[in-house]
Amino acid sequence: MPTERFAPYSATNIRYMSRAKRPGLAADIVRDGQVVAHIVIPDDEPGVEHDFTTVAASYYFDRHLASLPATFFDETLMDDDTVRACFLIDLVDATLDESMDDVRRRWVSPKHRGRM
Structure with a gap:
């Protein structure tokens, strides 16, 4: 899902807080270059x-x-x-998908690097 769909909002500073009091995914929501919200998607409950x-x-x-x-x-x-909640979750999910695609494009599988 492309992140352009969520314009003018974007998710930045996405991180997984495994050692927090309530583990979960945290992110900043940005509009026009300004952080407008801080969100946490907890592991232990929906929302x-x-x-x-x-x-x-x-x-x-x-x-x-x-x-x-x-x-x-x-x-x-x-x-x-x-x-x-659905908008914010979908926004973070799309941002993660897009960043993973970028990593996949840069990463070359060992199978394609030559002899193993």
Whole structure:
């Protein structure tokens, strides 16, 4: 899934916090070069913990979600919290997929390097 789909938002500083009080994946959500939210996707429960940096950032994020077409998500979502969580999870997932593709392009399998 391409990350352009989530414009103007992107996920940066994605890291896995294995030694945290609640292990999980953490990331910063960026809009127009500014960090607008810090999120954590915990291992032990479904959902996303998010902390917007300003009230305006939260407002513009919710307004962006409201403007998305109904076909943006594969599944039918029930409420605003679910839409927000699915958007953030899909954004982080797409960013990880894209970065993995970049790693795959740079990495050459030992089978293709010559004799083993």
